Amino acid sequence: MAISANHKTPDADGERHAHVIVIGAGLSGIAAAVKLRRAGITDFLVLEKADRVGGTWRENTYPGCAVDIPSPVYSFSFHPNPGWTRNFVGQPELLSYIEDTVDRFHLRPALRLNTELLDAAWSQERRRWVLRTDRGRYVAQHVVFASGLLHEPVVPDLPGLDTFPGETFHSARWNHDVDLTGKRVAVIGTGCSAIQLIPEIQPLVDELHVFQRTAAWVLPRLDFPVPRPVRALFRAVPPAHRLFRAVCAAVMKGLGLVVRHPGAARLLTPLAKLFLRRQVPDPALRAQLTPDFTIGCKRLLLSNTYLPAMTRPNVRLLPHALTAVDGNQLIAADGRRAEVDVIVFGSGFEMRHPPIAERIRCRDGRLLSEVWKTRSPEAYRATTLPAVPNAYLLLGPNIVMYHSLLALAEAQLDYVVDAIRTARAHRIDALEIRPQPFRAYNDEVQRGLSTTVYNTGGCSSVYLDEHGKNFVTWPWTVKRLRSDLARFDIENYDTTPAEH
Secondary structure (H helix, E strand, O other): OOOOOOOOOOOOOEEEEEEEEEEEEOOHHHHEEEEEEHOOOEEEEEEEOOOOOHHHHOOOOOOOOOOOOOOOOOOOOOOOOOOEEEEEOOOOHHHHHHHHHHHHOOOOOHHEEOOOOHHHHHHHHOOOEEEEEOOOOEEEEEEEEEEOOOOOOOOOOOOHHHOOOEEEEHHHHHHOOOOOOOOEEEEOOHHHHHHHHHHOOOOOOOEEEEEEEOOOOOOOOOOOOOHHHHHHHHOOHHHHHHHHHHHHHHHHHHHHHHOOOOOHHHHHHHHHHHHHHHHHHOHHHHHOOOOOOOOOOOOOEEEEOHHHHOOOOOOOEEEEEEEEEOOOEEEOOOEEEEOEEEEEEOOOOOOOOOOHHHHHEEEOOEEHHHHHHHHHOOOOOOOOOOOOOOOOOOOOOOOOOOOHHHHHHHHHHHHHHHHHHHHHHHOOEEEOHHHHHHHHHHHHHHHHHOOOOHHHHHOOOOOEEOOOOOOOEEEOOHHHHHOOOOOOOHHHHEEEEOOO
16 A cells, blocks of 8 residues: 655655655646545655646736636536536636645645756666755656646747836736736737737726737637526536536537538638627728638637727737837837837747756756757657656647647546556556657657648647647547547556566
């Protein structure tokens, strides 16, 4: 029987030991902790750099911040929430749900908050991971990296940005001390975060200048409040809640299937254009807001309020990228200028060079980021890597699709937990994916992606790296992903037996 590591003290060398260490206490890290414990693996710790759990839902507090898929789908499978107040809930409610999950499953003793990973190195001699943190060293046989996809905000390197006299901040680091009332504000970008915050701040500001590098396809968001009697019904009759969740999941799967295939995705174009025409009467503005690529090539955006906000008298669309800053003037690619008091960057997150890769050392001592610079980020089943034994990436390369990221991470965790149980049952010290199945798998993924809308839809997206290779999306169905991750395929791994 495993011994709980939750209350262990440092040994004589100042090291804390656990069988499994999870990095990150966001949604996927919390799911890892619950699934490990349910599998009988109780000797684990969760290291979190911040002072509370929540991950992206702790850090993103911008006005209007909410899920962009239905709340019932964006929930833990082991802790469905019948009490969601809306079909698309806001950030405060989601963060509260994460905190409630931690307490309900008694995870706080396993948490090590305010503990930031600085370096993770595999010791071949010890056959263990040695994790250097700002709170000392930790040692583990297995490490689950759950640092998340939307982790490191990107602020473009703009000439003259340091000359701007006003306030600047990224949407993921919202400065609540800045009052936007009556100000001239620029929002840089029109992605998932920007289309949520723009309608919220538009009524407050004097002028709102929106810099749009590329127009995005927008469809209606089927959002609605869930009445108290319905929530009470969901609590009293769990099958009713399961049915509602299943319907939401089926809609998501159907939409994902449609937007993956170019021919099918084009069938949504008339609907998107009709929605745009009804919400934006001005033909000149509508033309600037109309994308020139196939729906699905970039992430499809859902909003009922973004397009109407763009028609308001105090909003000015600059349909070009921001290229430079000159004092309080922002210069677009076509030379147009906007004089503003505050800059809000809705410019997304670092995905091409995941920050966690700069803290993971392979068996030969190289940083994973160095390996991924020579070739695009790759992993076997989006989870494991050659020369990186006993390490598991949650939401790794080529797993994203139009579905709940939490559900995808949970599918990975079935694979991860099975790997750790298999190693323990067979007295294996180290598991490492062999190069041949690793290469074969990634080549198959790229072949599968070659005909999808992600690769052929006519856009330049965050899915593609500087070489044009898709390192983000999954080319097939959710069903196939879950099938691939249902069993740990030890036959494709090199194993090192325990010495005693």
